[in-house]
Amino acid sequence: MxxxxxxxxxxxxxxxxxxxxxxIEAERYNDFNIxxxxxTLEEIKKQFNDHIFLKAVSENMIIGTxxxxxxxxxxxxxxLAVYPEMQNRGIGTVLMQEIEKHYKPVRFELFVGSKSxxxxxxxxxxGYRIFKTDKYECGNIEIFYMEKIVE
Numbered sequence: 001m002x003x004x005x006x007x008x009x010x011x012x013x014x015x016x017x018x019x020x021x022x023x024i025e026a027e028r029y030n031d032f033n034i035x036x037x038x039x040t041l042e043e044i045k046k047q048f049n050d051h052i053f054l055k056a057v058s059e060n061m062i063i064g065t066x067x068x069x070x071x072x073x074x075x076x077x078x079x080l081a082v083y084p085e086m087q088n089r090g091i092g093t094v095l096m097q098e099i100e101k102h103y104k105p106v107r108f109e110l111f112v113g114s115k116s117x118x119x120x121x122x123x124x125x126x127g128y129r130i131f132k133t134d135k136y137e138c139g140n141i142e143i144f145y146m147e148k149i150v151e
Contacts, residue, residue, distance in 0.1 A: 001091065003098045006053035006065065011045045014053065014065045018044075021081035028115055029141050036079055052102050056082070056091050064091040068099045073106040080110075080119075088118070096126055107149050114142040 006014060022036035047053075047067060056064030064082040068075050077099055082091045100108060110128065112119045120130075128146040135142060 001056055001058045001063070001094075003054055003056055003094060006055040006062075008045055008048045010053070010055055010062060011048065012041060013062050014055065015039065015041055015044050017062055017065055017083060018079055018081045021084060021087075022079075024084060025113060025116060029113060031141060034141070036081075052099065054095055054099050054102075056095055058086075064095050066092075066095040066099045068103065070103050070105050075100070075103040075105040075108045077108055077110040092122055093126065096122070105150060107147050109145065109147045111143045111145045114144055120144065120146075 018036050018039070022034060023032075026032045026034055026037055047069075051067045051069045053065065053067045055062045063086045064080075066077060066080040068077045070076070077096070080092055080095060082095075108128070110123065112123060114133070123146050126148070128148045130144045131147050132145040133142060134145065
């Protein structure tokens with residue numbers, strides 16, 4: 001497996017992986033209208049203008065992805081996705097560590113569903129802490145905002 005910076009030509013494959021991976025989250029919350037499942041190819045292509053996308057590649061297939069952008073000293077990390085059959089093998093950890101290396105912010109921020117215990121565990125292990133709880137934009141899903149302050 002290698003971690004590479006994705007290009008806009010990877011957008012369709014990344015979107016397909018995202019939708020596959022986030023179906024698990026949709027099932028967990030019984031809500032299939034979550035933004036990662038609703039995102040269009042055009043929307044993801046636009047994000048390449050101001051986000052860095054990374055991809056984990058194995059045997060010429062994208063098996064994981066994450067993206068981030070920085071605003072006012074905060075790096076916002078989003079849509080970490082790993083092919084369902086490849087989860088819990090450290091791919092998400094490596095993607096998170098690599099995306100953090102692309103930025104020099106004061107803090108990193110992300111959000112996660114409150115019932116997504118594996119994801120919360122991963123982010124805690126990487127030094128993220130919950131600093132705010134809110135409802136997600138698409139309904140009644142409780143989310144945790146997590147941050148990692150850069151020392």
